[in-house]
Amino acid sequence: MRLSAADLACRRGGRDVFAGIGFAVAAGEALAVTGRNGAGKSSLLRLVAGLLRPAGGRLWLDGGDAELSIAEQAHYLGHQDAVKPSLSVAENLRFWAAFLGGGAPKLEDILDAVGLGSIAGLPAAYLSAGQRRRLSIARLLAVKRPIWLLDEPASTLDAAGKERLNGFMQTHLAGDGLIVAATHGPLELSAVQELSLDRSVHARPAQAYRTAEASP
Numbered sequence: 001m002r003l004s005a006a007d008l009a010c011r012r013g014g015r016d017v018f019a020g021i022g023f024a025v026a027a028g029e030a031l032a033v034t035g036r037n038g039a040g041k042s043s044l045l046r047l048v049a050g051l052l053r054p055a056g057g058r059l060w061l062d063g064g065d066a067e068l069s070i071a072e073q074a075h076y077l078g079h080q081d082a083v084k085p086s087l088s089v090a091e092n093l094r095f096w097a098a099f100l101g102g103g104a105p106k107l108e109d110i111l112d113a114v115g116l117g118s119i120a121g122l123p124a125a126y127l128s129a130g131q132r133r134r135l136s137i138a139r140l141l142a143v144k145r146p147i148w149l150l151d152e153p154a155s156t157l158d159a160a161g162k163e164r165l166n167g168f169m170q171t172h173l174a175g176d177g178l179i180v181a182a183t184h185g186p187l188e189l190s191a192v193q194e195l196s197l198d199r200s201v202h203a204r205p206a207q208a209y210r211t212a213e214a215s216p
Contacts, residue, residue: 001026001027001061001062001063001064001146001176001178002024002025002026002027002061002062002063003024003025003026003048003059003060003061003070003147003178003180004023004024004025004059004060004061004062005021005022005023005024005048005057005058005059005060006022006057006058007019007020007021007022007056007057007058008020008021008022008044008047008054008056008057008058008059009021009054009055009056009057010040010043010044010047010052010054010055011055012043012052016055017039017040017043018039018040018043018044018197019055019056021044021057021195021197023193023195025178025179025180025193026178027063027146027176027177027178028173028174028176028177028178028190028191029173029178029179029191029192029193030169030173030178030179030180030181030187030189030191030192030193031178031179031180031181031192031193031194031195032181032183032186032187032192032193032194032195033045033180033181033182033183033195033197034182034183034184034194034195034196034197034198035196035197035198036198039197039198040197041151041182041197042078042079042151042182044180044182044197045076045078045149045150045151045180045182046076046078047059048070048074048147048149048180049071049074049076049149050069050070050071051071051076061073061147064146070147073145073146073147074145074146074147074148074149075139075140075143075145075147075148075149076149076151077136077137077139077140077148077149077150077151077153078151079151079152079155081132081133081135081136082096082136082139083124083127083132083135083136084124085123085124085125086123086124086125087123087124088120088121088122088123088124089111089116089119089120089121089122089124089127089135090107090108090111090120090121092124092135093107093110093111093135093138093139093142094107096139096142096143097139097142097143100139100142100143100145101143107142108120110138110141110142111138113138113141113164113168114134114135114137114138114141114164115134115160115161115164116131116134116135116138119131129156130156130157130158130161132156133153133155133156133157133161134157134161134164137153137164137165137168140168140172141168146176146177146178147177147178147179147180148169148172148177148178148179148180148181149180149181150179150180150181150182151181151182152182152183152184153165153181166188166189169187169189170189170190173189173190173191174190
């Protein structure tokens, strides 16, 4: 599987956010999208997720399910955590698993994996920002999709949460998944390219900036 883009452009509110974007990221690889605030990192992820329409260029997926769109084969984790405050932690995850067509996974095991198993019955309204982020990350594990689109996924996590997230991403790549992540820092993963959006509205092409063996 390979996700590719050529000459992508984004225009929002009458302003050119970026243009001339090109990249190719294959199964087992991650693309770190970097740049200053306002450079278009979130807009690029939302475009791939099908939430924005490109102003120009082309985006395509080779080797995926021909019957599904790119968005239907992707998880999008944005800045805002999609959590229903009136539902419990477990009920939130159960809703998303059913809505996204995840069958009947062992949700208790997934909540344990993200560190929320002991508060599965707690209303989500009482969760901290870091706990809400962990619950959103649980969606990635409950429903298997090959493409993860992550917008600053570790921004509200503590050290333990970041370590868990890194392990989940490594496992996803090892299972032939691919990741596109907006980030201000490096991704400590086995195979990463960087796409910088810091050259006005014209971005540099993606370059491999880190390749290392996965941690045991």
